[in-house]
Amino acid sequence: MKRITALIILSCFFAFLVGCGSDQYAIEKQYYQAQKQAEKIFKNPHASPPKELEKVVGILNNFAKKYPQNNLAVSADFDIARLYIIKEEYDKARMHLKTLLSKYSKSEAICSEAVFLTGNSYQIEDKWDLALEQFKKIMREYPLTLRGLNIPIYIAQYYKIKYQPDKMLVAYQEAINHYQALADKHPDSPPAYNAYLLAAQCYMEIKDWQNVINTFNTILETYKGKVNLDAVLLDMALLYNRELKDKLKAKETLERLIKDYPRSRLVKTATALLKELGNK
Amino acid sequence: MSQQISSIPLIKKVCKTTLQFFKNNPALFLPFIIFAAVESIALILCYFAPRTPLIFIFGPIIRTFWGERFLHYPFNFFLLPKLTSLSRFALSTIFGSLLTGMAVAIAFDIYNKKEVNLKASFKSAAKKYIDLFTIVFIFSALFYFLVKIIAEGLLQYFLAGHSKLLFLKPALWMGPILLCINFIIALFIQSAFIYAIPLLIIGKEKLIHSITGSFRLFFKKLLIPTLILVGLPMLIYIPIVLLNYNPAILIDKFFPEFILVVLFLGIVISSLIIDPIVTISTASLYLISEQK
Numbered sequence: 325m326k327r328i329t330a331l332i333i334l335s336c337f338f339a340f341l342v343g344c345g346s347d348q349y350a351i352e353k354q355y356y357q358a359q360k361q362a363e364k365i366f367k368n369p370h371a372s373p374p375k376e377l378e379k380v381v382g383i384l385n386n387f388a389k390k391y392p393q394n395n396l397a398v399s400a401d402f403d404i405a406r407l408y409i410i411k412e413e414y415d416k417a418r419m420h421l422k423t424l425l426s427k428y429s430k431s432e433a434i435c436s437e438a439v440f441l442t443g444n445s446y447q448i449e450d451k452w453d454l455a456l457e458q459f460k461k462i463m464r465e466y467p468l469t470l471r472g473l474n475i476p477i478y479i480a481q482y483y484k485i486k487y488q489p490d491k492m493l494v495a496y497q498e499a500i501n502h503y504q505a506l507a508d509k510h511p512d513s514p515p516a517y518n519a520y521l522l523a524a525q526c527y528m529e530i531k532d533w534q535n536v537i538n539t540f541n542t543i544l545e546t547y548k549g550k551v552n553l554d555a556v557l558l559d560m561a562l563l564y565n566r567e568l569k570d571k572l573k574a575k576e577t578l579e580r581l582i583k584d585y586p587r588s589r590l591v592k593t594a595t596a597l598l599k600e601l602g603n604k
Numbered sequence: 605m606s607q608q609i610s611s612i613p614l615i616k617k618v619c620k621t622t623l624q625f626f627k628n629n630p631a632l633f634l635p636f637i638i639f640a641a642v643e644s645i646a647l648i649l650c651y652f653a654p655r656t657p658l659i660f661i662f663g664p665i666i667r668t669f670w671g672e673r674f675l676h677y678p679f680n681f682f683l684l685p686k687l688t689s690l691s692r693f694a695l696s697t698i699f700g701s702l703l704t705g706m707a708v709a710i711a712f713d714i715y716n717k718k719e720v721n722l723k724a725s726f727k728s729a730a731k732k733y734i735d736l737f738t739i740v741f742i743f744s745a746l747f748y749f750l751v752k753i754i755a756e757g758l759l760q761y762f763l764a765g766h767s768k769l770l771f772l773k774p775a776l777w778m779g780p781i782l783l784c785i786n787f788i789i790a791l792f793i794q795s796a797f798i799y800a801i802p803l804l805i806i807g808k809e810k811l812i813h814s815i816t817g818s819f820r821l822f823f824k825k826l827l828i829p830t831l832i833l834v835g836l837p838m839l840i841y842i843p844i845v846l847l848n849y850n851p852a853i854l855i856d857k858f859f860p861e862f863i864l865v866v867l868f869l870g871i872v873i874s875s876l877i878i879d880p881i882v883t884i885s886t887a888s889l890y891l892i893s894e895q896k
């Protein structure tokens with residue numbers, strides 16, 4: 325019995341020692357607790373008193389200062405900006421985001437997110453011109469980041485939501501030019517591949533089917549053997565079939581998919597489609 | 605029907621005997637306390653698995669089988685019930701089998717009005733360790749795989765595009781109905797194997813005979829009383845099953861560590877309440893029925 329008691333006490337002591345460590349897990353726990361505090365404001369921004377905002381901002385600030393090398397410090401910094409935005413304290417949000425630009429100047433991805441959130445704050449305030457200025461800044465300064473790649477489409481979609489078709493068409497054309505320029509500047513690179521795909525997406529939005537096919541063909545020529553292009557081939561076949569009503573080309577493309585990528589998970593769909601086309 | 609009526613006095617007698625066993629001989633709790641302590645240590649280890657230094661041992665295992673995210677706070681709490689259930693499976697087979705054998709041996713001594721000798725009881729169980737291990741392994745594996753097969757079968761059925769099964773929606777099947785099916789499987793498997801250990805330790809039977817004998821006793825002689833003696837205490841565990849059903853709600857409404865509290869309560873209820881009652885009451889039922 326004594327041995328068992330000793331074993332239990334030893335285990336508890338060991339557990340206590342483990343629990344006291346300041347490892348990544350302990351940092352994540354601290355961040356989670358800070359996030360839970362912030363969640364109260366996010367859920368009910370108008371009901372939370374200003375003191376609460378200052379308290380949570382303080383907690384998140386301390387966290388970011390305490391663990392500057394940790395990835396979660398970046399999340400905490402962005403949480404602060406989002407808290408100010410949700411509480412409609414836009415100037416404070418932008419000021420904070422400006423400090424992030426210098427704090428994380430080495431990381432283009434973080435900077436692009438900071439600029440995007442700044443633009444978002446203007447957008448919420450219904451100051452689209454100022455927002456657009458920020459979004460264009462992302463296109464200019466951080467074009468290869470994830471946000472930088474997606475922002476031209478984001479702008480066009482804004483006009484689509486706002487029922488401004490002329491501006492939308494112009495924005496999509498600008499996006500296509502932007503993606504073409506990117507692909508030309510970084511040939512054969514992963515960003516160029518993404519740029520071609522996004523350009524194809526833009527052509528689809530404006531229903532320019534022939535240019536979608538042309539872009540897909542460029543991708544197939546440039547990236548054959550370098551990237552899995554089974555999804556591109558399937559999209560192409562669907563386009564031939566549904567939009568261009570060219571059953572022969574659709575069949576050829578599906579057969580190419582099955583021949584070039586026999587192990588692809590899309591082969592099953594391609595075979596079924598081929599069967600369907602054969603029956604028509 | 606006649607069997608059910610005649611079961612009531614027998615169950616009453618078994619309950620009375622079991623109560624007296626525990627009241628007069630608290631040492632009978634010892635094997636169960638030891639097992640609860642071992643389980644608690646395993647729970648603590650699972651809880652600290654994502655932390656230094658345990659992460660060096662558990663990290664690669666968790667990463668390989670479940671993914672990186674379960675090594676981070678608070679996602680590790682989503683995995684904790686699964687880890688605890690797996691550790692219970694392993695611990696029941698390795699330690700639980702031996703300790704249950706020991707408890708049955710103690711109960712036999714008490715029933716025969718002999719002085720309780722923990723060392724002797726432990727030795728008599730240790731002599732049959734391989735057989736005890738095999739019985740508990742077969743029983744646990746059977747339960748584990750049956751539950752897994754049924755859950756997977758239902759999942760595949762609904763993933764195949766079926767919107768209903770027997771006029772009921774997937775949410776009902778994958779939720780309360782699956783819980784009920786699991787409960788019934790646990791009840792029947794445990795009841796069918798419950799006399800194997802008394803037959804092995806008290807009846808001095810061989811492994812195969814103790815298992816077949818247990819089936820015979822359960823299905824031919826003691827079906828209703830066994831189901832009642834095993835099933836009723838198991839009902840106490842239902843709140844824990846319900847609480848463990850959706851950890852996300854508990855984490856969101858309370859705090860992540862609440863999962864740990866629920867799992868610890870689960871250990872207390874299963875190892876210190878249900879297991880002693882089920883093991884000793886069925887051992888008493890076996891002894892009383894053998895005497896008759």
